[in-house]
Amino acid sequence: MVIEPLEVELKLEIDPADAERLADAPALAGLAGERQELLSTYFDTPGEDLRRKGFGLRIRRKGKTRIQTVKAEGEAAAGLFVRPEWECEVKGDRPVLDASAGPLPELFAADVLETLAPLFETRVTRIVFEPEIEGSAIELALDIGEAIAGPRRAMLSEVELELKSGDPRALFDLARRLDEHVPLRLGVRSKSEAGYGLADDAKPRPLKAEPVVLDRDGDARxxxxxxxxxxxxxFRLNESGVMEKGGAGSVHQARVGLRRLRSAFSLFKPLLDGDDRADLLKLELKWLAAELGEVRNLDVLIPRMPDHAGDQLMTTRERVLEHVRVALASARTRLLMIDLAEWLAIGAWRVDPENPALAARPAPDFAADVLERHRRKLKKRGRHLATLDDEHRHGARIEGKKLRYAADFFDSLYTGRKARRRHKAFVSAIEDLQDALGELNDLVTGPQVLAALGIEETLPAPGKRKRREMLEGAEDALETLLDVKRFWRA
Incomplete structure (x- = not known):
């Protein structure tokens, strides 16, 4: 049996301009940093077979020593990375594919592994400090350098905190202390991701939600x-797009990330009961989502307005966007992300749950209950949908969003052919419902946004007949959804 040693670290991003000041932070006072020059070459097949299976393979040169490392994705973590890792010293610049390469020889055919070739490299200057926080030993590595793939280059600038011994809370305490001295952001991209992006010549763009892969043998936590x-x-991958270009796509996807997270809090509410920090974090997420929501509302309105009014709204958008950027750059937002990472790793809901039996419940069983409960809520709130007032119809829309997110979150737990067919039909039906309710919601929020901005302009509005057709269409979409067989049932 292969023993899988686990590497636990907290990854943070730092502006290269702040890197030199980090050593002056009070938490590192009196510590001498060890300087290292690291050259790492990453290998994969022409079809990137390793990457598609969730593995990374590199050879790192440190002086005359060459260390081969194979990493496999463990828990899909943002900021807090927990990954199985296999390391061994090698003599040359070619991978050694024996037992020291972990599961690679077992998972990939020999002819596939024979095609492994250098794909990109990273050149990094690393300065290592070893602070002790309240009796806990931590290794802090400040990495400044670049990823290189042919003629393409990308700057790398990050801090990694690794717990050597003691309480994991020390990692987060140190991160907060350092942030008081220089701004730090929760990191969600590995060096290999940056390198693969270069190798693929990927262009910066708004990023939609990636599929959630859940372990069928895992529990609700x-x-x-x-x-x-x-x-x-x-959220974090799109936040940089908001800060840099501020395009409508990045704003929308950053907000969707927060909206999905807030829905996850709601869907898993029974699991979080008894954890006071959950409510505080939810309030902070609500604040941040509302900040982005102001820009998003304008992005929805602008294409629908006459040119003269659209120009006025674009000017307003620039002002509101700048306010959002200030919020995103604030210590409040930076610390929120660090607090979330800590709470997800070692919060009371996880290490000392109020209901241990519920926390340990198999993920598929918990998911089925969540889906069933929110389907019932949508059915109840959507009754006589065409005759509901705006407030109650909006309530049905929110419940529909939660159900849609739940279907996406738990998708990977239902893999049978029948379940896949039903899931596809379910998602298609709920998308139709959301589109119909979204159009109706825009008719209500548009005038409200204009009034709040003091803009005296009337939005083009459908006539009574068209509006009635829209309402009846939404009600028909709900009935279709409720008729679709539930994919979480056998």
Whole structure:
């Protein structure tokens, strides 16, 4: 049996301009940093077979020593990475594919492994400190360098905190202390991801939610952690786009990441009962989502307005976007992400749950209950949907969003052919419902946004007949959804 040693670390991003000041932080006072020059070459097949299976293979040169490392994705974590790792010293610059390479020789055919070739490399100057926080030993590595793939280059600038011994809370305490001295952001991309992006010549773009992969043998806690990390990653990957270009796509996807995370809190509420920090984190997420929501509302309105009014709204958008950027750059947002990472790793809900039996419940069973409960809620709130007032119809829309997110979150738990067919039909039906309710919601929120901005302009609105057709269409979409067989049932 192969023993899988686990590497636990907290990854943070730092502006290269702040890197030199990090050593002056009070938490590192009196510590001499050890300087290392690291050259790492990453290998994969022409079809990137290793990457598609969730593995990374590199050879790192440190002086005259060459260390081969194979890493496999463990829990899909944002900021807090926990991964099986196999390391061994090698003599040359070619991978050694024996037992020291972990499971690679067993998972991949020999002819596939023979095609492994250098794909990209990273050149990093690393400065290592070894602070002790309240009796806990930590290794801090400051990495500044670049990823290189042919003529393409990308800057690397990050801090990694690894617990050597003691209480994991020390990692997060140190992160917060360092952030008081220089701004630090929760990291969600590995060096290999940056390198693969270069090798693929990937262009910066808004990033939609990635599929959530849950372990069918895992419990409810593991499922919630994986889902929450996925949502945080979506937010963080799009946050940089908001800060840099501020395009509508990045704003929308960053907000969707937060909205998905808030829905996850709601879907898993029974699991989080008794954890006071859950409510505080939810309030902070609500604040941050509302900040982004102001820009998103304008992005929805602008294409629908006459040119003269659209120009006025674009000017307003620039002002509101700048306010959002200030919020994103604030210590409040940075610390929220670090607090979330800590809570997801060692919060009371996970290590000392109020209901241990519920926490340990198999993920598929917990998921089925969540899906069933929210389907019932949508059915109840959507009764006579066409005759509901705006407030109650909006309540049905929110419940529909939760059910849609739940279907996405738990998708990987239902793999049979019948379940896949039903899941596809279910998602298609709920998308139709959301589209119909979204159009109706825009008719209500548009005038409210204009009024709040003091803009005296009337939005084009459908006539009574068209509006009645829209309402009846939404009600028909709900009936179709409720008729679809539930994919979580055998």
């Amino acid at each position: 593991e499922a919630f952690a994986a889902i929450a990390h996925n949502c945080i990653r979506q």
